[in-house]
Amino acid sequence: MSTETLARPGGRTSLRERVQSLLTRLDLLLVVLLMMAVLTALQPQFFLTRENLTNIARQISSNAVLALGQFMVVATAGIDLSVGSVMGLCMTVLALLVKSGWPAVAALPAAVLLGAAVGAANGLALTRLHLPHPFIATLATLNVARGATYLLSGGVPISGLTPEVRWLGSADIPVLEGTPFATAFPVSFLVVLALYGVAAVFMGRTATGRHIYAVGGSPKAAQYAGIDVARLLVLVYVLCSALAGVAGVLLAGRVNSAYPTAGLGAELDSIAAVIIGGASFFGGRGTPGGVFLGAVIMGLVRNGLNLMNVSVFWQQVLIGLIILLAVYVDVLRRRAAEVER
Amino acid sequence: MWRTRGVLWAVMVVALVLGLAAAVGSAGPAYTILLSMKGPGSGNPFWAAVERGARDTAKALGVNLVVLAPPAETDVQVQIAQIEDQIAKRVNAIVVAPTDVSALNSTFDKARARRIPVLFVDTDGTWPHKVTFIGTDNRAGGALGGKFLCERLRGRGEVAIITGVMTTQSIRARVEGARDTMRRCGLQIVAELPANSDRALGQQVMEDILTRSPNVKGVFAANDLMALGAAEAVKARGKTGRVLIVGFDAIPEAAQAILRGELAASVAQNPYNMGKFGVESAVKVLRGQSVPRRIDTGTTLVTKQNAARYAK
Amino acid sequence: MTGDGTGLPLVEMEGITKRFGAVTALRSVDFSVQAGEVVGLVGDNGAGKSTLMKILTGVYRPDAGQIRFEGRRVHFQSPFDSRRLGIEMVYQDLGLAENLDPVANLFLGREISRRFGPWRLLDEAAMERHAREHLASLRVELPSLRTAVEQLSGGQRQAVAIARATAFAARLVIMDEPTASLAVAEAGKVLELIRRLKERGVGVVLISHRLQDVLEVSDRVVVLNRGRVAGVLEGRQARLEEVVALMVGGAG
Numbered sequence: 001m002s003t004e005t006l007a008r009p010g011g012r013t014s015l016r017e018r019v020q021s022l023l024t025r026l027d028l029l030l031v032v033l034l035m036m037a038v039l040t041a042l043q044p045q046f047f048l049t050r051e052n053l054t055n056i057a058r059q060i061s062s063n064a065v066l067a068l069g070q071f072m073v074v075a076t077a078g079i080d081l082s083v084g085s086v087m088g089l090c091m092t093v094l095a096l097l098v099k100s101g102w103p104a105v106a107a108l109p110a111a112v113l114l115g116a117a118v119g120a121a122n123g124l125a126l127t128r129l130h131l132p133h134p135f136i137a138t139l140a141t142l143n144v145a146r147g148a149t150y151l152l153s154g155g156v157p158i159s160g161l162t163p164e165v166r167w168l169g170s171a172d173i174p175v176l177e178g179t180p181f182a183t184a185f186p187v188s189f190l191v192v193l194a195l196y197g198v199a200a201v202f203m204g205r206t207a208t209g210r211h212i213y214a215v216g217g218s219p220k221a222a223q224y225a226g227i228d229v230a231r232l233l234v235l236v237y238v239l240c241s242a243l244a245g246v247a248g249v250l251l252a253g254r255v256n257s258a259y260p261t262a263g264l265g266a267e268l269d270s271i272a273a274v275i276i277g278g279a280s281f282f283g284g285r286g287t288p289g290g291v292f293l294g295a296v297i298m299g300l301v302r303n304g305l306n307l308m309n310v311s312v313f314w315q316q317v318l319i320g321l322i323i324l325l326a327v328y329v330d331v332l333r334r335r336a337a338e339v340e341r
Numbered sequence: 342m343w344r345t346r347g348v349l350w351a352v353m354v355v356a357l358v359l360g361l362a363a364a365v366g367s368a369g370p371a372y373t374i375l376l377s378m379k380g381p382g383s384g385n386p387f388w389a390a391v392e393r394g395a396r397d398t399a400k401a402l403g404v405n406l407v408v409l410a411p412p413a414e415t416d417v418q419v420q421i422a423q424i425e426d427q428i429a430k431r432v433n434a435i436v437v438a439p440t441d442v443s444a445l446n447s448t449f450d451k452a453r454a455r456r457i458p459v460l461f462v463d464t465d466g467t468w469p470h471k472v473t474f475i476g477t478d479n480r481a482g483g484a485l486g487g488k489f490l491c492e493r494l495r496g497r498g499e500v501a502i503i504t505g506v507m508t509t510q511s512i513r514a515r516v517e518g519a520r521d522t523m524r525r526c527g528l529q530i531v532a533e534l535p536a537n538s539d540r541a542l543g544q545q546v547m548e549d550i551l552t553r554s555p556n557v558k559g560v561f562a563a564n565d566l567m568a569l570g571a572a573e574a575v576k577a578r579g580k581t582g583r584v585l586i587v588g589f590d591a592i593p594e595a596a597q598a599i600l601r602g603e604l605a606a607s608v609a610q611n612p613y614n615m616g617k618f619g620v621e622s623a624v625k626v627l628r629g630q631s632v633p634r635r636i637d638t639g640t641t642l643v644t645k646q647n648a649a650r651y652a653k
Numbered sequence: 654m655t656g657d658g659t660g661l662p663l664v665e666m667e668g669i670t671k672r673f674g675a676v677t678a679l680r681s682v683d684f685s686v687q688a689g690e691v692v693g694l695v696g697d698n699g700a701g702k703s704t705l706m707k708i709l710t711g712v713y714r715p716d717a718g719q720i721r722f723e724g725r726r727v728h729f730q731s732p733f734d735s736r737r738l739g740i741e742m743v744y745q746d747l748g749l750a751e752n753l754d755p756v757a758n759l760f761l762g763r764e765i766s767r768r769f770g771p772w773r774l775l776d777e778a779a780m781e782r783h784a785r786e787h788l789a790s791l792r793v794e795l796p797s798l799r800t801a802v803e804q805l806s807g808g809q810r811q812a813v814a815i816a817r818a819t820a821f822a823a824r825l826v827i828m829d830e831p832t833a834s835l836a837v838a839e840a841g842k843v844l845e846l847i848r849r850l851k852e853r854g855v856g857v858v859l860i861s862h863r864l865q866d867v868l869e870v871s872d873r874v875v876v877l878n879r880g881r882v883a884g885v886l887e888g889r890q891a892r893l894e895e896v897v898a899l900m901v902g903g904a905g
Contacts, residue, residue, distance in 0.1 A: 046429055046430050049429065051429045052426070052429045055422075055425050055426060055429055058425075059418075059421075059422045059425070062418075155506065157441055157442065157443060157444065159443040159444070159446075159467070170447065201772070201774070205774045205775050206766070206772070206773065206774060206775060207764040207766060207773070207775060210753070210757060210761075210764065210775065211761075211762075213750070213752060213753060214750040214753060214757075214761055216752070217750040217751055217752035217753060218748070218749065218750045218751060218752075220746065220748055221748045221749055221750040221758070221761065222750070222761070222762075223748075224744065224748035225748075225761040225762030225763075226732075226733065226736070226762040226763075227761070227762050251418070254421075254447070255417060255418075255421065255441075255444035255445070255447065256443065256444070256446060256447055257441060257443045257444040257446075259417060259441045259444055261415035261417070262417070264413075264415050264416070265413075265416075283752075284750070284751075284752035284753075285752055302422060303422070303426055306409070306422065306423055306426035306427070307426055307429075307430060309407045309409070311381075311409075312381070312409065312410065312411060312412055312419060312423070313381070313383075313412065316412065
């Protein structure tokens with residue numbers, strides 16, 4: 001990625017360049033494949049089974065959705081600390097609505113819209129009140145949302161959701177029936193794949209997606225180009241918190257309970273997935289595909305060590321080390337770019 | 342960049358191998374039982390005792406024991422993932438202290454589909470197919486505390502109760518047990534106030550009680566933290582020894598306070614028994630024997646006589 | 654095709670005065686550019702060069718005076734208005750998105766999209782084609798159109814910024830210190846680019862402290878001194894000492 005200054009001037013993007021760029025994007029995938037190979041070798045009877053793989057898919061679903069929203073915010077060089085609390089709040093509100101008789105078709109969108117509303121508050125706090133950094137605005141929202149969750153729920157978990165409401169988070173769809181690969185595929189993971197697919201097109205192939213990267217890379221350049229930076233930032237925070245609402249829907253379906261501590265600390269996991277996935281904290285870089293693989297990597301680490309009965313603290317240490325390495329790669333990249341000039 | 346990614350892979354491989362090394366030797370022809378605790382043993386003497394009881398018993402009975410816990414007592418998702426992964430490994434029985442009373446029900450359904458029996462310890466849950474609940478009879482414990490005050494005050498005088506978060510079943514039961522016992526023996530309950538299981542709030546509430554009812558002679562607090570806070574308030578008024586404070590849990594700090602005379606008594610649970618009975622009952626079920634639906638792990642009154650045992 | 658342009662005035666600023674509180678930044682300044690003409694705008698720090706250009710690009714509004722574009726009177730309420738007429742500015746900090754490639758930068762805010770059902774997706778092929786043509790017409794050589802701008806040298810970045818300013822039928826391009834941090838060879842390339850713009854009939858305003866560069870490429874040189882026009886010199890006949898004298902001389 002750093003040595004084609006000698007390529008033919010003005011010519012077509014060379015084959016060498018294309019192969020190198022592909023390899024860069026693939027290296028996360030290679031890491032995932034390697035991890036799966038190692039885990040299969042260590043736990044041959046259990047790791048590569050349909051049950052375990054669908055377990056992993058279910059386990060990473062809500063974090064993956066949170067990470068997608070977080071990625072869009074990080075791409076603008078921002079951060080959203082409130083996603084975990086918003087997820088918990090949306091879960092609680094969803095449960096309360098269902099308990100008071102709302103049907104799934106109304107309660108589910110309402111929960112997601114609530115998330116979007118919180119996101120709008122975050123974005124407007126940043127752009128209208130000119131709070132110095134999204135860290136502060138979203139830290140405030142984190143506390144407000146968490147407090148609201150406790151107040152609304154009275155501090156107790158609310159369970160007993162209807163099967164329709166739970167469907168997205170808990171149902172399985174039989175696939176490949178009649179073949180030796182027949183599996184019960186989790187709907188929640190399908191939701192994840194669909195969302196990431198849409199995000200990939202949005203970020204990579206639309207003007208708005210490109211503008212998001214521009215705002216992250218250089219807000220001044222975006223301004224000179226006539227992009228409405230404030231409106232774009234609000235959009236990004238709205239999308240992020242709406243996705244937190246979706247994550248809450250998925251989790252509520254999975255556990256059939258809205259407990260007030262839901263999502264405590266989840267924002268940190270979403271940030272970890274974004275960083276491991278290759279997005280830079282300085283903004284303007286990364287892809288949804290990378291973030292997806294980041295979430296998968298975290299899921300593989302946790303599942304692999306669970307299968308080996310290893311204490312959850314080792315898992316935390318390992319994930320911390322992986323984050324460190326991922327950030328270091330970003331730092332090296334920046335230094336390499338500077339040296340080039 | 343390639344070098345760094347290579348380092349990343351190397352670290353992962355090394356770590357996974359280390360993990361394997363830590364877990365080697367666990368599979369055998371005997372039963373494997375999963376103990377899924379609410380919180381980790383390290384840093385919390387309660388769960389450490391549960392784990393110890395379980396391990397000792399597993400060793401004596403010749404069964405394998407896997408002990409897992411989420412990093413925080415609120416982390417429901419991690420506990421679900423841990424149990425799911427063990428179910429995939431076909432563990433034989435699950436002994437669980439759930440982080441939430443109903444959020445794990447669908448996970449337990451999965452266990453039931455695989456004919457894996459589920460036993461609850463410490464915290465009861467709403468799952469209808471549980472084999473048994475092994476834990477403290479909090480009502481009996483509260484009654485113990487109330488009885489202590491009854492005897493020391495000879496059934497005469499004013500007392501108060503400091504409650505915790507009343508939506509928690511265990512707290513509610515303790516308060517009911519203490520309240521009934523003290524009422525029946527003739528003590529006059531002049532106040533029953535909540536302090537959220539928080540030490541500072543316990544102190545505040547005690548100050549209010551002392552102001553409104555200066556003749557109060559005894560206090561029952563639903564946990565040790567609130568009791569210790571109340572003790573501070575009593576000390577500040579110079580009334581140590583003249584107001585008897587009873588707590589619950591017998592944490593080391595409370596035991597030390599009892600030895601110093603700042604607290605009068607506390608009620609200890611028996612976490613070691615939770616682990617012990619948990620493993621014993623699981624093995625019984627696996628061997629086809631029956632197990633009672635409710636097993637009381639017992640409560641012990643801790644006073645100056647035996648506080649030294651709990652003071653470390 | 655050198656010379657003083659087509660004779661048709663592109664922009665005429667007459668009697669421009671601007672005050673900021675008690676300070677008068679510009680005092681009855683006249684400034685004009687013809688199509689295909691390169692006008693150097695020089696002056697010491699605080700002489701009023703950037704204020705004048707900010708008025709021309711619609712960032713500030715003058716307290717007195719008028720602006721005419723191709724003979725018609727215009728009022729700029731915002732930068733959009735001046736941009737719409739084809740007045741573009743290349744800022745000192747370039748205003749490029751370092752993390753995006755030259756094509757993306759060229760079309761930032763003006764992307765070409767195609768409909769795919771309910772979606773509007775970027776037409777990368779078309780944008781790359783146009784970018785290539787435009788850069789070729791300016792005879793700009795870049796190592797690659799698809800690597801991030803941050804990997805280009807200072808001169809190449811400057812070229813991309815200028816290309817962006819001229820890619821959309823610009824009539825007048827204002828350049829603020831384009832050669833300030835460049836090596837001699839690269840500065841020369843930028844001046845070549847300016848000449849190329851001239852050939853295409855685009856008007857250029859060149860603000861620079863590097864007076865040699867200004868004299869080399871400008872048809873006229875306007876010298877500001879403390880908010881007033883100290884003098885206007887013909888590019889070919891001007892000498893460095895004259896320019897400096899006007900810049901630092903007493904209030905005229």
